[in-house]
Amino acid sequence: MSKTNSGNFFEDFSLGQVIRHATPRSLSAADQALYTALYGSRFALQSSDEFARSLGLPRAPLDDLLAFHVVFGKTVPDISLNAVANLGYAAGVFGAPVYPGDTLTTVSEVIGLKENSNGKTGNVYVRSRGSNQKGETVLDYVRWVMVRKREPGAPAPVPHIPDLPERVALEDLIVPSSLNFSNFDLGLAGAPHRWDDYEAGERIDHVDAMTIEEAEHQLATRLYQNTAKVHFNLHEAKGGRFGKRIVYGGHVISLARALSFNGLGNAVKLLAINGGAHTAPSFAGDTIYAWSEVLEKWALPGRDDAGALRLRTLAVKGKPAGDFPDKAADGGRDPAVVLDLDYTVLLPRAG
Amino acid sequence: MSKTNSGNFFEDFSLGQVIRHATPRSLSAADQALYTALYGSRFALQSSDEFARSLGLPRAPLDDLLAFHVVFGKTVPDISLNAVANLGYAAGVFGAPVYPGDTLTTVSEVIGLKENSNGKTGNVYVRSRGSNQKGETVLDYVRWVMVRKREPGAPAPVPHIPDLPERVALEDLIVPSSLNFSNFDLGLAGAPHRWDDYEAGERIDHVDAMTIEEAEHQLATRLYQNTAKVHFNLHEAKGGRFGKRIVYGGHVISLARALSFNGLGNAVKLLAINGGAHTAPSFAGDTIYAWSEVLEKWALPGRDDAGALRLRTLAVKGKPAGDFPDKAADGGRDPAVVLDLDYTVLLPRAG
């Protein structure tokens, strides 16, 4: 019998199934340095141990999205090796900050299954929990993917679509208990605007842009030990749908987040990923712009040092985002939009 | 007189000569993170401090091949700056594991010399020993290279070809004394097959593939402080034999090893490099596939937790390895094969 992993097909999943994913990963300051080199991130909390200490943390935590990519990467060999498409995210809550020296592992539960009407694929919903060596949850999130069936005629499970929240509710957000923004130094952080300065409905063009290179997205995706072959195999991709390698969607999320510094520089901490869609593929050579919209503005119970914003950030390829590309003339999606991410961030408050 | 290093030519070497190589190199978790980003390695022992501790080590050691590349890199300015070809490896034994914080240096001894019949080049055999700051040997291996003569007419030394073993013998393998695979967690390691499950003669197609980018092999080769100019100078390469930069052969070794995870995921430790040939050059844009053959299967005296496999791994460019490309129709080498490596690995045993 073959000793290689051919991944799970739709009929291999069952509701309630728990999958303990492989390859625990110890992270270090090196992963953060590589993350900085890959995206140019400038959020002060992750950039400076001194800044982190001034806010009550023992040292600079790793970027929240770096933790996301590592937790996600572990699930790929079991969940999405035979995926046709990554359909969505929901209910993503960031827990304990991840520090250099932490070792992350991921466990997933299958929480939904539904065969597609073509009988060739089905949608699999998994809730994945990434935890550190102390057993603390660092990230808990749901994603669903369209997975091929091994045999088109195989019997389908009873369909079950989980009930997913539109967004993580205020009361479910986790703000690290020691984190205190009372001494938040706006000058060092590099942005003058606090939580108080943003309004729901406000739109921000992040102005800057970044062009993706093949070596960059490959380095990033391997750093996360994400093994999805569409990102790495040009020889096979040449005969495929696009004729080239596809950039890992998470690479675009991190690019958009790094670009959002220009306009959201004090949004130093991610609290939740409420939803998101990779609306079109990105390729090496694409230049990514980004813009954001403030969806909701939440005070945090019992805290006057910090507040939360629910944001929607769109990544746009090949054109500036100054006119906030979103819908196309026909009411559909502007084809230049490659990412539509709904997430919640923490900012300092005037108090 | 010129202050630049023009390297040694064939007539500069003498039998028994000892060369203490330059540039000691301290390694850190950063080198391992870069290694992961360059190859996507997923072997659990090197990926996780916790996993390493569960097997008796103080923390995750650096990848054995990372140590190999650093030890090798040091020898380049003295041994192979004027090399025409890297002809082979033999008798490579891995010793003390390399940990973050260790500083490596390399010393070589010339153990063989033989002028080629054209009178323009000669083969130089060196035994190189890489050691850490405590003086412990981390790697001891032999390689031989074809080196240009400074003056074609110069007198040749008495030819001496060292006696080299076909492979490192079982009794010469070094298993770190504290390493114990009794608690080896197959689930976390990501592969179900133990030593017991492999048989001599078995062939494994590793399925996955990786396309090489110029930036990637340059970053890797510089990380190892390997200065061979064929890897870096496009301006000069344009006028050369291939018209482009050649990828460092060790980069292909590491790619093949990372790909071999799919089928050999529990082969977490290299014990020996028995031999190897870079049978054809690789270039940026090449997609590397790999397959392996189990050559020998050895129980280890006095141990029931672990066993050794002698493997042959071939890297193949530009086509899948499912039909195990090896010999061409004319009995020669299949031209798609770029690496044929003979090495010995350690795996957990059912006990």
Next chain:
Amino acid sequence: MSKTNSGNFFEDFSLGQVIRHATPRSLSAADQALYTALYGSRFALQSSDEFARSLGLPRAPLDDLLAFHVVFGKTVPDISLNAVANLGYAAGVFGAPVYPGDTLTTVSEVIGLKENSNGKTGNVYVRSRGSNQKGETVLDYVRWVMVRKREPGAPAPVPHIPDLPERVALEDLIVPSSLNFSNFDLGLAGAPHRWDDYEAGERIDHVDAMTIEEAEHQLATRLYQNTAKVHFNLHEAKGGRFGKRIVYGGHVISLARALSFNGLGNAVKLLAINGGAHTAPSFAGDTIYAWSEVLEKWALPGRDDAGALRLRTLAVKGKPAGDFPDKAADGGRDPAVVLDLDYTVLLPRAG
């Protein structure tokens, strides 16, 4: 009002103005590993903790130019986001060595202003001081840039051009007090020539060369959190003057410095940057060669273990530097020269 940083224009600067720059940055061994991967630097002091300890330091310091790039990067959003050109450097003095764990910040003072006769731009002179978390100066230097005016007709300040030294004087150089070259191991360092072996007027062709890739200069520039958009945005660059991204000038400085190892391998420590000009832009695909000239040779008062050399290193693109390209036939600059850097280094002395 826009929440994004549009940078300062010429009329936003005033003489004596002090600007505290954003984004403190903690550095680690990872930054040095990435620096090694980007340039292949082989200077023993920065490569080996053991070598550094043999010279009296607690461990290997980070590369002086890595510190330079980080200190420089912080100034970009405030000083040169609207710059037309980076005109020069002067009076750069390296102070306390930078170690893994240090956090760097930068503060600048405007020390000169002069509108250009076209009324559309002006030159801004800033003195920037980078310091560590203990408040120690790690680098103090002057640079001047040509910056756009927001409104061409806006009133100009009284012109003031600061008095800048031709080079940092011997008495202003800072040699770390614990650094002692008495036990300098030439063999491990990889170069036989001490301070005593160089003469003013001597020229050295560094022979080696390195071809730049887009992914490499982008990774480097982001590592330094340098946000100048000309390095990252191909979409916009396509419509610009060169039709492609411009390589950060500091990337070329680091390449030239790494190449200079071959001929100046014992010049392990930078003491000063006396001046420098990026005389032509570099692009991905360019192959960089380098040569150096010894401008001055200084004994250090009270020390017989070490001496200083004032060097001029030129980076040349697309052709070897064996004929020391400098002036063109018409007396102007050879167009292949992309960098002309005047700096001071520390070497071991025969004593």
